[in-house]
Amino acid sequence: MRILVNGGTGFVGSAVVRALLAHPAQPEVRVLTRDPARHRGRFPTAVHLVAGDVLRPHTLPAAFAGVQAVVNAVQFPGYPVEAPKRGLTFDRYDRVGTEEQVRIAREAGVPRVVYVSGVNADPSSDKPWYRAKGLAEAALRRSGLSWTIVRPSWAYGPTDNSLNRFVAIARRAPVMPVVGDGRQRLMPVHVQDVARVIAEAALQQAGGSTDGEVVEVGGPETLTMDQVLSTMLDAMGLRRRLVHVPEALPRLAGAVLAGVLPRPPLNADAVDFLVADALADLSTLRRTLDIPLTPLREGLAYLSPA
Numbered sequence: 001m002r003i004l005v006n007g008g009t010g011f012v013g014s015a016v017v018r019a020l021l022a023h024p025a026q027p028e029v030r031v032l033t034r035d036p037a038r039h040r041g042r043f044p045t046a047v048h049l050v051a052g053d054v055l056r057p058h059t060l061p062a063a064f065a066g067v068q069a070v071v072n073a074v075q076f077p078g079y080p081v082e083a084p085k086r087g088l089t090f091d092r093y094d095r096v097g098t099e100e101q102v103r104i105a106r107e108a109g110v111p112r113v114v115y116v117s118g119v120n121a122d123p124s125s126d127k128p129w130y131r132a133k134g135l136a137e138a139a140l141r142r143s144g145l146s147w148t149i150v151r152p153s154w155a156y157g158p159t160d161n162s163l164n165r166f167v168a169i170a171r172r173a174p175v176m177p178v179v180g181d182g183r184q185r186l187m188p189v190h191v192q193d194v195a196r197v198i199a200e201a202a203l204q205q206a207g208g209s210t211d212g213e214v215v216e217v218g219g220p221e222t223l224t225m226d227q228v229l230s231t232m233l234d235a236m237g238l239r240r241r242l243v244h245v246p247e248a249l250p251r252l253a254g255a256v257l258a259g260v261l262p263r264p265p266l267n268a269d270a271v272d273f274l275v276a277d278a279l280a281d282l283s284t285l286r287r288t289l290d291i292p293l294t295p296l297r298e299g300l301a302y303l304s305p306a
Contacts, residue, residue, distance in 0.1 A: 001027040003202050004067045004110075006054055006074050006101065009033050009042070011160055012116055012152070013073035015195035016202075017047060025203050032063050055092070057100040064108035069202045072101050073116040079161070080129060080273040090132035098136035102143045112146040114202045119153045119216055119280050127272065137214070146206035150198050153218035153280040157191035158302045163232065167303065170233060176240040180247050180275040182226035187218030187280050190299035196291050209288040218280030220293040228296065235300035247271055 003020060007013035008031035020029050021044065029047050033039050036049035043049070052059040054074050064070065076082075076093040083089075098115060105113055115136060120127075123134035140147045156163040170176055197217050201210045223231070226242055233240050285291070 001025065001069070001203065002030065002067045003027050003069045003071060004030040004032060004050075004063060005071045006032045006052075007116070008071075008073065009039050010073060010075050011157070012075065012155060012191060012194060012198075013071070014042075014159075015157065015191045016071055016073055016116075016198045017043060019192070019195040019199035020202070021046065023199055023203065027203060030063065030067065032060075054097045054101060055087075057104060060101070060104045061108060064104050064110055067108075067110055069112040069114065070101060070105055070110055071114045071116070071198060071202050072098055073198070075116075076129070080270045082128060082269065090128045091135075094129075094132035095135040095139070099139045102139050102145065105145060106143065110145070111206060112148075112202070112204075113140060113143070114148045114150060114198055115140050116198060117149050117151045117214075119151045119218070119278055120276070121151060128269065129273065146211050148201040148204075148210040148212070149214045150194070150201060151214060151216040151280065152194045153187040153189055153216070153278045155191045155194050156188050156299065160191065163188070163228075166229060166232060167236070170236060170238055170240055174240070175243045176229055176233065178225060178229060178242050178244050179271060180225075180244065182229075182242065182244055183224050184275050185222055185224060185277045185279055186228055187220075187222055187278065188228055188296050188299075189217055189219040189280070190294040193217065193219075193291065193293050197285065197289060200289055200291070213284055213288055215284050215288060216280035216282065217285055218278075218282060218293075219299070220295055222279065223296065231296050232300060232303065235297060235303040237305040247275060 005013055005017055008017050020027055031049050032052045034053045036051050050063040052063045076090050078088045117133045120130050121133035122130050123138050125131040137149050194217050
């Protein structure tokens with residue numbers, strides 16, 4: 001079986017590639033990348049790097065030819081801060097990018113697509129990240145293809161660009177700042193667990209246990225942000241006091257930065273994202289796949305001091 005992973009050089013996508021390579025089914029794995037030479041030494045030689053860019057649909061048909069499944073793990077690179085003047089928007093990457101991949105998959109005769117979405121995806125949401133992913137899901141549902149939608153909650157791991165921001169702060173600051181009251185509920189999930197779910201879904205045929213299913217993936221624990229950060233600090237062997245920062249302060253900072261920087265690191269939307277719940281309904285996962293989920297403290301073993 002030949003599987004194409006779009007976004008295969010990113011955080012989640014590269015984990016999916018590793019999960020596919022380790023699978024007993026031994027599928028042939030293609031990774032779509034804008035610059036194959038740049039990533040030549042990143043993967044085993046068994047991985048076929050193919051040139052293409054999901055923002056330039058005319059570059060995709062050759063990569064889609066002859067594959068039995070496409071994994072769309074493309075993630076918006078500025079997450080969660082958009083820069084519309086530079087074309088960096090959730091709508092462009094998630095909705096438009098997915099619609100084009102679905103179209104090309106149909107034209108190329110690819111029977112199955114797995115889309116990596118996110119919890120709370122909703123085409124009617126007022127939040128651009130939830131809305132774009134919800135519209136992308138809708139495009140896949142009406143495609144006529146065999147499909148699975150995988151919705152991770154807050155995925156973390158050694159190379160993530162989310163939890164590791166807090167790790168960097170903890171290593172440098174005498175206290176641990178927390179935006180808001182720290183009570184938002186989260187189900188942090190190790191990226192390897194997410195990757196295994198996606199790999200299993202991609203390897204299934206039409207009519208398989210995840211065909212036509214929305215599979216949400218979260219960790220086995222529901223924790224507040226305060227609990228997540230306390231667990232992180234414990235894994236690092238650090239003692240830091242959690243200091244709660246009113247949401248208004250980073251919102252104001254984001255508004256100022258947006259006025260002076262072409263690509264600000266923070267804006268009001270990013271603050272909304274930071275303080276939102278990220279909960280997954282694990283019922284479909286438990287019904288369709290037998291994949292154990294890693295508790296947060298165990299998953300953060302890579303942070304343990306030497």
